[in-house]
Amino acid sequence: MMKLYSSVTSPFVRKVLVVGHELGLADQLEVVPVVLSPTATDAALNQRNPLGKIPTLELEDGTMLFDSRVIVTHLLTLSDKAELVLPRGKKGLLTLRAEAAADGLLDAGILSRYETVLRPEQYRWSAWVDGQCDKVERALRWLEENIDTTGSSFDLAKIATACALGWLQFRKPLNDRSQGEKHMELIAPKLFTWFESVRSRPSLLASEPH
Ligand SMILES: N[C@@H](CCC(=O)N[C@@H](CS)C(=O)NCC(=O)O)C(=O)O
Incomplete structure (x- = not known):
């Protein structure tokens, strides 16, 4: 093992x-x-x-x-x-690029969460949290435009994106932004609709954050 x-x-x-x-x-x-x-x-x-x-x-x-x-x-x-997870050739390269975008969204989201949850209040720097949340938003917009959610494949681009969306719903790092709870769904409506349709996939169900 x-x-x-x-x-x-x-x-x-x-x-x-x-x-x-x-x-x-x-x-x-x-x-x-x-x-x-x-x-x-x-x-x-x-x-x-x-x-x-x-x-x-x-x-x-x-x-x-x-x-x-x-x-x-x-x-x-x-x-x-x-x-099935990582196609060959150019398609594979673009799949890895999408994984990098989803991972980068998470890196920024996690850094902003550490800043707001871990760092003592008097040391917090809101411009820095804003900068990280901007990265999350840009990456989410990019994924919305670049992930092809049609078709039943579940490649690494979709897997990494699903994990990023699941974490956003779990931790809600963008909730303080102007449109609150709805904010991230407004940025990436197609992606969140797709995520609902795949969330009962056994691999995702078995790994739900809690
Ligand atoms: N680039 C890393 C990121 C891993 C990462 O950030 N993990 C977090 C938990 S989600 C962690 O271990 N944080 C502890 C720390 O930063 O010290 C990967 O892809 O594995």
């Missing part, structure tokens, strides 16, 4: 779990829960991954893999269904 150092709230862990599930590898992944944040790191995890982040994957021979994109690359080598 490979060990996946994880948290049930991490959208990057979720992406790895969904890919594993879609590739038929879920039963090869042992989920090992870790509790951490940038200000309360996990000493044992820091030994495994210098960045102290999850997901981190421990292979059977003890090799440690990070980050989520490297882990996904490894899972793809283990499956004969890899092309």
